[in-house]
Amino acid sequence: MLTLQTPLASKLSAFVALSAPDLEMLARFHRRRRTFQAGHELIHEGEKNQSAFVLAEGWACSYKLLPDGERQIVDFQIPGDFLGLRSILFRTSDHSVEAVTRIEASEVLASDILDSFAHAPRLATAVLWAASRDEAMVVEHLVNLGRRPAEIRTAHFLLELGARLRLVGVGEAAGFECPLTQYHLADVLGLSAVHVNRVLRQLREDGLVTFQKGRVDFDDIPRLTRLAGFDPEYLDQPRPFLP
Amino acid sequence: MLTLQTPLASKLSAFVALSAPDLEMLARFHRRRRTFQAGHELIHEGEKNQSAFVLAEGWACSYKLLPDGERQIVDFQIPGDFLGLRSILFRTSDHSVEAVTRIEASEVLASDILDSFAHAPRLATAVLWAASRDEAMVVEHLVNLGRRPAEIRTAHFLLELGARLRLVGVGEAAGFECPLTQYHLADVLGLSAVHVNRVLRQLREDGLVTFQKGRVDFDDIPRLTRLAGFDPEYLDQPRPFLP
DNA sequence: CGCCTTATTGACGGACCTCAAGCTAAGTGG
DNA sequence: CCACTTAGCTTGAGGTCCGTCAATAAGGCG
Numbered sequence: 234m235l236t237l238q239t240p241l242a243s244k245l246s247a248f249v250a251l252s253a254p255d256l257e258m259l260a261r262f263h264r265r266r267r268t269f270q271a272g273h274e275l276i277h278e279g280e281k282n283q284s285a286f287v288l289a290e291g292w293a294c295s296y297k298l299l300p301d302g303e304r305q306i307v308d309f310q311i312p313g314d315f316l317g318l319r320s321i322l323f324r325t326s327d328h329s330v331e332a333v334t335r336i337e338a339s340e341v342l343a344s345d346i347l348d349s350f351a352h353a354p355r356l357a358t359a360v361l362w363a364a365s366r367d368e369a370m371v372v373e374h375l376v377n378l379g380r381r382p383a384e385i386r387t388a389h390f391l392l393e394l395g396a397r398l399r400l401v402g403v404g405e406a407a408g409f410e411c412p413l414t415q416y417h418l419a420d421v422l423g424l425s426a427v428h429v430n431r432v433l434r435q436l437r438e439d440g441l442v443t444f445q446k447g448r449v450d451f452d453d454i455p456r457l458t459r460l461a462g463f464d465p466e467y468l469d470q471p472r473p474f475l476p
Numbered sequence: 477m478l479t480l481q482t483p484l485a486s487k488l489s490a491f492v493a494l495s496a497p498d499l500e501m502l503a504r505f506h507r508r509r510r511t512f513q514a515g516h517e518l519i520h521e522g523e524k525n526q527s528a529f530v531l532a533e534g535w536a537c538s539y540k541l542l543p544d545g546e547r548q549i550v551d552f553q554i555p556g557d558f559l560g561l562r563s564i565l566f567r568t569s570d571h572s573v574e575a576v577t578r579i580e581a582s583e584v585l586a587s588d589i590l591d592s593f594a595h596a597p598r599l600a601t602a603v604l605w606a607a608s609r610d611e612a613m614v615v616e617h618l619v620n621l622g623r624r625p626a627e628i629r630t631a632h633f634l635l636e637l638g639a640r641l642r643l644v645g646v647g648e649a650a651g652f653e654c655p656l657t658q659y660h661l662a663d664v665l666g667l668s669a670v671h672v673n674r675v676l677r678q679l680r681e682d683g684l685v686t687f688q689k690g691r692v693d694f695d696d697i698p699r700l701t702r703l704a705g706f707d708p709e710y711l712d713q714p715r716p717f718l719p
Numbered sequence: 720c721g722c723c724t725t726a727t728t729g730a731c732g733g734a735c736c737t738c739a740a741g742c743t744a745a746g747t748g749g
Numbered sequence: 750c751c752a753c754t755t756a757g758c759t760t761g762a763g764g765t766c767c768g769t770c771a772a773t774a775a776g777g778c779g
Contacts (some may be wrong), residue, residue: 305618319612358593368611379666427768738763738764747752
C-alpha cells in the first residue's frame with residue numbers, strides 16, 4: 234500500500250480519497266526531482282512549451298513584470314503547490330515563477346497531466362479542485378489590492394500566509410519562519426518598499442504582528458483577525474468531498 | 477452529428493476537439509435553462525450547496541463584499557462563461573454572482589461536472605483549460621489593480637473586455653455595446669465612481685476611448701494599446717491543443 | 720575589510736478619495 | 750401633460766494615503 238509521502242498527495246487527499254491507482258499515477262508527477270538555487274527563474278513569461286513543477290521543499294513566487302520594470306507578485310507557493318500549471322495548458326506562459334529560497338521541485342510534463350485525466354478521473358477532479366483553490370486565493374488577493382488600505386492589506390496577507398502554512402504543517406498558530414524580504418511584500422501587496430516598512434512598524438507598535446529577522450509573530454491574533462476582516466473559509470480543507 | 481450550438485461548446489472546442497460523446501455529455505450542462513432579471517443574485521457568498529451555471533445570454537458579474545459594505549467585482553462574465561464553478565467544488569461559495577443585464581443561464585449540478593470527469597476525459601481537460609483561462613484573466617486583473625495607475629488600468633480593462641467579446645463574436649474591433657455603469661467600473665477597477673468619471677473624461681478628451689451611452693468606442697487603438705501595455709496573448713484561442 | 724542586500728526614517732508631492740452640489744434622462748402616477 | 754422620483758453622470762474643493770527621492774544604518778559574505 235502506498236503512503237501519502239508527498240505534500241501534494243496529502244493536500245489532494247484532503248479533498249478526494251485517492252485510490253492506489255490514483256496514487257500511483259500521482260507518483261509519476263514526482264519523478265524528475267530537481268534542486269534550484271534561490272532566485273532562479275523556473276518559468277518564463279512569454280516563452281513557449283514551459284514545464285510545470287510540483288514544489289516539494291522551499292518557497293517560490295509567481296509574478297508578472299510590467300513594461301516599466303515594475304513587478305507584481307501574484308502568489309507565493311509553498312510545498313505541495315503546483316508551479317506554472319497554467320503554463321502547460323497555454324501555448325505560452327502568462328507568468329513567471331522564481332525560487333524565493335533554495336527549492337526542490339519535480340518537473341511535471343503535459344503528458345503526465347493529460348494521462349492522469351484520461352486514466353484517473355478522481356485524480357483529475359482533485360487537480361481541478363487544487364486549481365480552483367489556487368484561484369480562490371488569487372481572488373482574495375485581488376480584493377485585497379482593490380479595496381483594502383495598506384495596513385489592513387498587509388495584515389490580511391500575513392494571516393492568510395500563516396493559515397496556508399499551518400494547513401501543510403509548517404509553523405504554529407502564533408507565527409512562522411518567513412524567508413520574504415520587505416521588497417517581496419511590496420511586490421505582492423502593490424505598495425512601495427518604503428511604505429511597507431512604515432506599515433510594518435505601525436503593526437508592530439500597535440502590538441498586532443511582528444515581521445522581523447525572518448519570522449512573522451502574531452502578537453494579538455483576535456484583534457489582528459478583526460482588523461483584517463480575515464475569514465479562512467476559502468482555504469478550508471473539509472473532509473473529503475468525494476469519499 | 478452534433479453541431480456546436482452553444483457558446484460554451486464553441487469556446488471549449490477551440491481548445492480540445494470534442495467527440496460526439498463529449499458533446500453529448502456537454503449538452504447535459506444545458507438542460508435546466510432559466511431566465512433571471514438584471515440585478516438578481518444567482519450565487520451567494522458564504523452559503524452552502526450553491527449551484528453553478530453556464531451563461532447563455534447577457535452579462536453577469538462575480539464579486540465579494542467587504543465588512544464596510546464596499547464591493548470588489550472580480551470579473552464580468554459573458555456568454556459561454558461558467559458562473560460559480562468554484563462554488564460547487566467548495567462546501568460554501570467564496571463569492572457572489574449577480575446578473576448585470578437580464579440573462580439566460582443553465583444550472584449545472586455538481587454531478588454533471590463529476591460525471592463528465594469520470595466518463596469524458598477530454599471534456600474534463602477542456603473544463604480545466606476553461607478554468608485556467610478564467611484564472612489567467614483574474615491574474616491580469618490583479619496586476620492591473622496592484623501596479624497600474626487609474627488611467628492605464630481603465631484602458632487595459634476596456635481593451636481586455638473588447639478582446640473577450642470579439643472572441644465570442646460580439647462587437648467589432650472598433651467598439652462594443654456595453655451595459656455597465658460607471659459604478660460597475662469603479663467596483664471592478666478598485667476606484668471611486670467619481671474618479672472613474674474623471675478618468676473616462678480624460679481618456680475621451682485624449683481621443684483614446686469613449687465610454688458613453690451604453691457603448692465603448694475605441695478611438696485610437698494603436699495608441700490605446702501602447703498606453704495600456706495590452707497584450708492579448710493570455711486570451712488567445714489557438715488551434716486545438718488536443719486534436 | 721569592502722561590497723551588496725536589506726532595513727529604516729524624513730521631507731515633499733501627487734494620485735486618488737470624500738463630501739457636496741447639481742445635472743440629465745427615463746420612468747411613474749396623478 | 751406635468752410634478753415627482755430615481756438612477757446615472759458631472760464637476761469642484763479640500764484632505765489623505767501612499768509614492769518618490771534621499772540619506773543612513775545594519776547585516777551577510779567573499
